[in-house]
Amino acid sequence: MAVEQQPLTKYAQKTASYQASLSAYGSLSGAVGVFQASLGGLTKATDFNTxxxxxxxxxxxxxxxxxxxxxxxxxxxxxxxxQAQTLTTPGITSSKSAIGLGGKTTISFQFGSASGGFGLAGETLKGPIASTGLSNGSLTINGTAIATDSTTTSARALAEAINAKSTTTGVTASATPASSDAALFAGFGDVETGVDGTYALKVGGVQIGAQGAGVAAGDGITAASIDEALTSPSTVLTALADAGITFTGTAAGGDLQFTRTDGANLDIDEVVTGSAAGVTGGLGSSGGEVNAGSSKTALSGISLKSTDASPITIAGSNPAGAGLAAGTGGTYLGGTFTQDANIASGIVTIDATNNSLEGIRDAVNKAGLGVTATIVSDGSSNPYHLVFTSNATGANASMKIGLSGTDTDPPDSALADLLAYDPSGAQKMTQTSAAQxxxxxxxxxxxxxxxxxxxxxxxxxxxxxxxxxxxxxxxxxNTSQVKSNVESFVKAYNDLNGTLKKLTGYDAENKTAGALQGDATATSIQSQVRRMLTSNISGLSGAYSNLGQVGISFSKDGTLTLDSTKFQKAIDTNFGDIGALFGAVGNTSDNLVSFTSSTSATKPGTYELSITQMASQGALTSGDPVAPSTTIAADTTWAVTLNDTTPSNSKNTATVTLPAGTYTPAELAKVVQSSINGTSAFSSAGSSVTASIDTDGKLVVSSAKYGSLSNIALSSTSGTSTDSLFGGATAVAGMDVAGTLGGHPVIGSGQTLTGLAGTDVEGLKIDVTGGAVGSRGTVSFSQGYAYQLNNLATTMLGKTGQITSRTDGINKSIKDVEKQSAAFSDKLTGIEARYRKQYSALDVMLANMQTTSSYLTQQLSALAANS
Incomplete structure (x- = not known):
């Protein structure tokens, strides 16, 4: 069996050889991967310009x-x-109790810019201040004491004292004009002076008229003579103007009123001399009553403005003397609100199911209106405050909160008193942080x-x-990063080259061949990379077209070297051109055409661009100009279909609620745009519209998307109808951009053109964002070394690439050898069984022969004995 098993050794040797090749390709694959990773910071030309x-x-x-x-x-x-705006409601006793009667109320949130000073409007200074002044410590603003004393006798003086501390208080003050009583000259009597009497009328120290002794009534100062003195030109008018004093009305009409615009106190004095009955007539003496003289002082108040529109805290021992109330507050004084149509608006509905602070909070947060609602307890007897904070920062993200009812029914009055906030109107909530x-x-x-x-x-x-x-x-x-990336590229190539040399070469000293010596795939990889690095880059207009020009060259041993001096000179002189030598570069001659991307299939070159159709947006335009004033009724809802597909998809239709109100055409466009864009079904899908008034005064609502999938349709659900605004106008669908690139066909999608597969411009993608049809210049594209090498490495390591295909083949060969070895092993089992069977048969035969031998021996021995 040892002899029979000898072929298994050859199978094992084949497997070991294949495993060695597989391991070698694993090393080669890893080296190619490391080399590809080194190209990461070089494949985009823009990386060199950071x-x-x-x-x-x-x-x-x-x-x-x-x-x-x-x-x-x-x-x-x-x-x-x-910072974002924060609004706070007045405190109430419970966060869970119902507010109001539970009638359906719609709360709308609009966002825009609030203008007008934010602060406090004070009342007229109290009478004693004019003579005694305002004692020190009477007034503090935002924790800072205002320095006042006996000389602080007017609103102007108080404003100057406040402004002296504006750096620390964050508050500026202005004095309101001081005006005399509007009825002061009602019943002005003709002045009569006796033998020892004189009379003079002074306003703010300016003498309006004077009368000596012994003048009969009607012959001296009268209402008519006062009016004549105030008729231009006159020295009296000049003196009044110099003192900053203006007037309205007439003495004869009884409505003469003087005003000092600088906020200083305005004194109106009747100066009388002589015996007790020496003068009659004058102010309030139409019946000829005796006039002993008089002095009247008109005071004004101050207006405070917060420099950052935050609440102002008033305190001190006598803030009332300054015409101010102790506490913290502030409102927009004469403010206006201008909606920003680019910020989506939204609405929530409150009824008997959620008309508590907690219910309103949850409804607002669930609606995703761009507002976060929270509840804060301050520990007072009415501790619970609902707080709205805009999710966006910026002065254009101020909130306007409106409330409306259903049909002709008004909103719930309790909710309106709690939540209404309009910088140009009712400000029921308190602004604790201004949008800025x-x-x-x-x-x-x-x-x-x-x-x-x-x-x-x-x-x-x-x-x-x-x-x-x-x-x-x-x-x-960032030249150091570029140099570091290039050095990494050179090192990675040399590591790859070293790996290939080791795997495909012969070690003469140890007399061993590399695992991939003579392997055609490994040799091909080596030659492809080297050929790519030694070729010039075509299509470049800059200073460089090959690596040698920037100091990267091959040594005699086949490694890359970097001449740091030459590379630094290239950085110093033509830094922008180095990026094109390594990365993919796309340029357009038309500034309304931009290169977006390419693929490995895109061929370098310069291609003429011709546009036959510009991309457009789907739009709906009203049939007639919009009226100067349009009222949106309460509970107005529209069904809006935006960017629908064929066949239609119900997900592209949503119900949009418009805030009730009366709007100018420009305001109406903003309301429509922000209301549609504030609908979650559209915002979550990335769909939006723009609304505007065109040159003909018509309302135009357009999808923000370009192309054949850009469209819009409106229909009424309740309240103000779409027909009342658009007059049954027909919507127009958008179109895709169309044209050719270098004479090759392209696919248009919105404003994007993409080269078709199988052409020189395959995968080349450009955006055409404006201009007209016709010739639009050229689009140039080049592929630098790093870009090409990255594509090559991706191809080699891909599922159908050289390395993957080769390793798949080796794995298949290993499996084939394993199958052959297993089949032979199975055959050896049968051979061994046959040998064992033959051995058993021979053993039996030998035993039988031994038995026969013993018998014959015994018989022969017996025969010998008998003989």
């Missing part, structure tokens, strides 16, 4: 730069960070941003600001 961004003060900001940035040093000063932008300067130029991630303040640079303060930002070419 810049580093280093701030001097990392606490203030961090930054990243792209190839569009310009190297240099930039001074950045951050004065304000973006990031504000900064870059090299002295003012910049604003909706978020703390500031893009394009510096072209190609994104800033992330984290606190206020100053920092310089150094933008520089």
């Amino acid at each position: 810049l580093s961004a280093t701030p001097s003060n990392a606490d203030v900001l961090s930054a990243s730069a792209t190839s569009k940035a310009v190297a240099g040093n930039y001074k950045v000063n951050v004065s304000q960070l973006a 932008d990031t504000r900064l300067t870059v090299n002295g130029i003012a910049v604003t941003s909706k978020s703390n991630n500031v893009g394009e303040a510096i072209q190609g640079v994104t800033l992330t600001v984290t606190q206020t303060g100053a920092s310089t930002l150094a933008i520089s070419k």
